[in-house]
Structures are given as structure tokens and as C-alpha cells.
Amino acid sequence: MTPFGTRLAHAIEERGRFCVGIDPHAALLQEWGLGDDVASLERFALTVVEAVAPVVSVVKPQSAFYERFGSRGIAVLERVIAESRAAGALVLLDVKRGDIGSTSQAYADAYLDPASPLASDAVTASPFLGFGSLDPMIEACRRHGGGLFVLALTSNKEGPEVQHARTADGTVAGNVLDHLRRLNDGAAPVGSFGAVVGATIGSTAEDLDINGPFLVPGYGAQGGTTEDMRRIFGAAARWALPSSSREVLRAGPDRTALRDAAVRGNEAVHGLGA
Numbered sequence: 287m288t289p290f291g292t293r294l295a296h297a298i299e300e301r302g303r304f305c306v307g308i309d310p311h312a313a314l315l316q317e318w319g320l321g322d323d324v325a326s327l328e329r330f331a332l333t334v335v336e337a338v339a340p341v342v343s344v345v346k347p348q349s350a351f352y353e354r355f356g357s358r359g360i361a362v363l364e365r366v367i368a369e370s371r372a373a374g375a376l377v378l379l380d381v382k383r384g385d386i387g388s389t390s391q392a393y394a395d396a397y398l399d400p401a402s403p404l405a406s407d408a409v410t411a412s413p414f415l416g417f418g419s420l421d422p423m424i425e426a427c428r429r430h431g432g433g434l435f436v437l438a439l440t441s442n443k444e445g446p447e448v449q450h451a452r453t454a455d456g457t458v459a460g461n462v463l464d465h466l467r468r469l470n471d472g473a474a475p476v477g478s479f480g481a482v483v484g485a486t487i488g489s490t491a492e493d494l495d496i497n498g499p500f501l502v503p504g505y506g507a508q509g510g511t512t513e514d515m516r517r518i519f520g521a522a523a524r525w526a527l528p529s530s531s532r533e534v535l536r537a538g539p540d541r542t543a544l545r546d547a548a549v550r551g552n553e554a555v556h557g558l559g560a
């Protein structure tokens with residue numbers, strides 16, 4: 287099984303580094319002239335998949351926007367995952383899961399085992415029950431060629447309260463990055479264990495040299511810019527995936543306009559790794 291890091295590196299080379307978030311917010315459904323119901327969710331999400339999945343390397347559906355419609359919403363999420371992958375995009379399922387080890391195994395089975403209907407290429411994970419609690423997900427990634435993006439320095443203003451807290455070995459975020467660096471040690475061209483670092487954090491003194499990818503939310507609607515990313519990441523920007531949801535999705539429901547927005551996003555961040 288080809289490791290996720292290798293698959294991601296190829297995808298970036300072929301399609302660029304921009305990641306489109308497929309987040310059917312109630313407000314966006316309304317802006318698109320749709321209702322707040324499961325048929326509208328399906329129409330919205332599959333229109334976005336059809337428009338952007340053939341042109342970007344990674345799509346990132348946020349599970350909560352589907353979960354709020356119950357089992358029929360999850361069925362839409364399954365289609366988003368399957369159809370995005372069929373169109374050649376990698377799917378990073380944004381679920382931010384993390385629990386005690388035995389439950390973590392169930393999350394690994396749900397999202398990273400190819401036999402699951404929700405199987406994705408990678409997921410977001412929360413390390414705040416202790417990094418070791420993520421071991422079953424890490425094992426599943428190794429077994430199935432999956433990827434993990436672990437929260438480190440998130441884009442929201444409340445994040446620093448926890449992530450900048452100091453431990454005996456540095457900050458909480460620094461510890462997360464240390465664990466990721468160890469997991470990615472020796473991997474080429476890049477490891478499969480990434481960090482989530484927001485485009486809105488201003489700057490950081492943490493060592494971002496983790497030989498792994500970065501999911502970079504906060505680009506676009508939350509105010510993060512390419513200049514911010516250059517300042518935050520420096521040379522580590524080579525493996526940054528700037529991610530934007532609302533800014534792209536507002537271009538819909540016209541498919542061409544959506545695709546153009548994704549292509550423009552890709553062009554805007556093209557030079558980041560240079």
C-alpha cells in the first residue's frame with residue numbers, strides 16, 4: 287500500500303496544493319437558494335464535488351455539516367467521499383476525533399479501514415487526550431496507506447489557551463509537533479502524519495520542520511493570506527495545504543464559477559513552496 291505522504295506528494299505535483307472544504311453551512315444552503323433539508327444538502331455537496339474534485343488535489347468535507355441531518359446526512363457524506371475519490375481527489379475527512387485508545391480503534395475502523403463506507407484517505411484528529419491515544423489511528427494509517435492531520439496550532443482564537451500551555455518539555459503544540467516529527471522520521475518524499483496549523487496564527491516560534499504535511503485552515507474567510515503563510519511556515523510551506531471552504535463555496539451554485547474559484551485558489555498558493 288502506497289503511503290499517504292507519497293500519494294499526497296504526487297497529488298500536489300499533478301494538481302497543486304489547494305484544499306477545498308466541502309462544508310454545507312445552513313447559511314450557504316440559503317445563499318444558493320436551497321432549503322435546510324437533506325435533499326438540499328445532497329444537491330449542494332454533490333454539485334461541489336462535481337465542480338472541484340476533478341481539479342484539486344484534496345477535498346475536506348467537515349462531518350458535522352452532514353451529521354446534523356442524521357443517517358441520511360451521513361449517506362450523503364458517503365457519496366461525497368466515494369465520488370470525490372472517483373474524480374481523482376484525495377479525501378481528508380474532517381472529524382477531529384480523539385478518545386481513549388479502545389474507542390480510538392473504532393474511529394480508525396470507521397474512517398481509515400478501506401472496508402468502511404466512510405473510508406477516507408486521511409482524517410483530522412485531536413491529540414488532547416494524550417498523543418498516545420491516537421495510536422490505533424496511526425497503526426491504521428500504516429496498514430492502509432492513510433494519513434492523519436493532528437491539531438497543533440488551530441486557527442480559532444480560543445486555541446492558544448490549550449496549545450500554548452507549557453509542559454516540562456515545551457508547549458503542548460510543540461509536543462504534538464515533536465511526536466509527528468518522530469513518526470515521519472526517514473519518510474520520503476514526505477511522511478503521512480501531518481499537523482493542523484492555522485493561517486491565522488500570526489507567527490510561531492515552534493519548529494515546523496516535521497517532514498510531514500500541514501493542513502492550513504483559516505485561509506480565506508477567516509482572514510489568513512498567502513503572506514501570513516509565508517511568514518508562519520518559511521521552508522516548511524513546501525508541504526502546506528491551504529484550505530478554504532466558505533470563500534470557494536460562495537461562488538456556487540454555478541459549477542463553472544465554483545471550479546474557477548478552486549482554480550484561482552490553487553493559482554494563488556502555487557508559489558508557496560518555492
Ligand SMILES: O=C(O)c1cc(=O)[nH]c(=O)n1[C@@H]1O[C@H](COP(=O)(O)O)[C@@H](O)[C@H]1O
Binds near residue numbers: 309382439440
Ligand atoms: O481541522 C480543520 O479543518 C480546522 C482546523 C482549524 O484550526 N480551523 C478550522 O477552521 N478548521 C476547519 O476548516 C474549515 C474552515 O472553513 P472556512 O473558514 O469556511 O474556510 C472548517 O471546516 C473548520 O472546521
